[in-house]
Amino acid sequence: MEFAFTDEQAMIAETVQSFFRENATSERTRTAMAGDGIDRELWSAFCAELGLAGIGIDEELGGAGLGMVEFAIVAEAAGAQVAAIPLLGLATCAGAIAAGGTDEQKAEWLPQLIAGEAIAACEGMPALDWNGGKLSGTIDPVPHGGAADLFVFVTPGQAWLVRADAPGVSVTQHVTMDQTRPLARVVLDNVAAEPLADADAAIKALQTGGWLCLAAEALGGAQEALDRTVAYAQERVQFGRQIGSFQAYKHRLADMMIEIEQARSAVYWAACAVDEGSDEAPLALHAAKSFCADTYFMCAGNMIQLHGGIGFTWEHDAHLFFKRARSIQSMLGAGNFHREEIAKMVLGEAA
């Protein structure tokens, strides 16, 4: 038992934090927001130069090895800068293909996804019609769906790959509140989808990657919202004193830190539980997803309030955090869903 980063993990954290701080700038993110919500140069650099896109994927499949702890470190750093990259799609889809794909599917898609040459997207459990080798249905909303080359869609007991350019696939991007991860509507009309070999393994990997990615992003975003507000509290002067000297202000900052520290425990507990194959993993993932999303929203809301009027402007970045936080709360199961799953477990009702 040693619940602290190893030297190697600390080094990865330092590397990814400075990578995103230097490159995922407000200016670049805002350029991406005007398009499909992806800073392609950033994504290529992340995949090709840092070589970190394959974290959590076995080395024999072309991944970088390592585990969910290292993946969480990366997602936390990306989330801290509200980076406009398709990390969630990678975490869910590459994980699903690696866990449940056929050898051919793995060989075809994993290298492309890890290299950043193809972008993947997925969404929870839509109602789909699988008939005679053709898939039909509407999947809405799909995060980063407008930019995807490949979709992974799952329903209980079944999972498919769908190429975005396959006949019968139509994608419409919505004007979305969080423009760093715009949502899209995907309509499938008798599409030749490719079933994954092991749907249950794929679904499990997809959920694990998705929930952990969102939880870690939320942790990073919440911490950054606090750090930026702390900096503002020290520089802004009213009534002849730093506004951070007012107790009403200090206590809200303290409340943010109290929640963030728990969110940090949640993310790394869940990541470790998955890596160590612990029985606690499902509970930890539900806890991390729901707790971190709420923590992020609380911190981003406080960020706006504690910045005063400037925090409400389009020019200030507070709204990027606020909107990402809100989006994470709803994505891949809202808080009440995850807490109900936990309630079933602790009340001994779990299936």
Next chain:
Amino acid sequence: MKLGFSEAEEAFRAECAAWLQAQMTGEFADIRGIHTLTDMPERRKEWEQHLGKHGWGCIGWPRQWGGRDATLAEQVIFAEEYARSGAPGRINHIGIELAGPTILAFGTEEQKQRFLPDIAAGKTIFCQGFSEPNAGSDLASVRTKGRLESGEWVVNGQKIWTSLAHISDWIFVVARTEEGSKGPKGLTFLMMPLDQDGIEVRGIRQINGDAEFNETFFTDARCPADSLIGNIGDGWKIAMGLLAFERGVSTLGQQMGFRNELDAIIAAAKDNGAANDPLIRQRIAKAEIGLRLMRYGALRMLSNSDHSKIDGAALTYKIQWASWRRDLGELAMDVLGQAGEIAGGSAYEWGMLPNLFLFSRSDTIYGGTNQIQRNLIAERGLGMPREPRGDL
């Protein structure tokens, strides 16, 4: 980063569990599951001595002083198994977790020999004399006075909230020993025997009807000149060092107590149908999440070897558990309904859950109120300006 325990550690867990289980179903079955610190004090002193005799009194201490040199993981395991066995709260937790480590860190060789083996053996029970009627959150404004007089310290004044003073043998006192000094300067840390004419202990009845806390009056109370820890005037430094020990492994044992309380709520909710209410289910899930995060926060805190860095998990721990437990008490009453407001006997005495509801109102006050905690977090953790000191 690793959460799992090794095979050797799991074997140690089995050893602890077996021994504790044997005591709690055998010789000490009568004190199993007691949920206050005040019930059956004599039997609990015997239990402390029994733990000491078998080397389980303070396993994290050096072997030389009656401990086992247990690793951090082993201490975590023992704390968890202790609470799991239903063994009662340690009436000597102040001695084991505060006085002992303070003497170990700052005491002389002679003081170590005088006190440590007896604390480890469960023969010396300590209590803490910090707070005063006018020095609560503002601890540095203590007024209790100490002076050296013909080879003895003579102490006059009053301490309050001295938990378990009525069953303790020794008290450590922060006293003002420099005439005219103010604030953290001029304080000295003294160890005093309670059994003397100059000290009077009066119980304070709390909102749950119990009396765990006391007022302790010093009227020309005495202790030998070499009873101080550190030097004259070092009292504040020693007291602050001591408070840092408070965030030790014992928090994990405390959490297992919380586990027992949450399990009792879950059982009650299933029993009376409250578990079918979606809002109650959400709150049970939130309580479960909070408790788990408390555990992993404590493990992060204990795994943190870089003491030069501000440790956010440690700094926020007190307010987190205190607020969580207060919420738990409210959840307990919402689950129990009006049945929770009926004592069931002729005395004003409460079962585990109603007592949790009442007692938890003190958790957010003692050891630094939630308001003081937020100041500390903002000032020490986030670098915000300190609260200005008034001059009233």
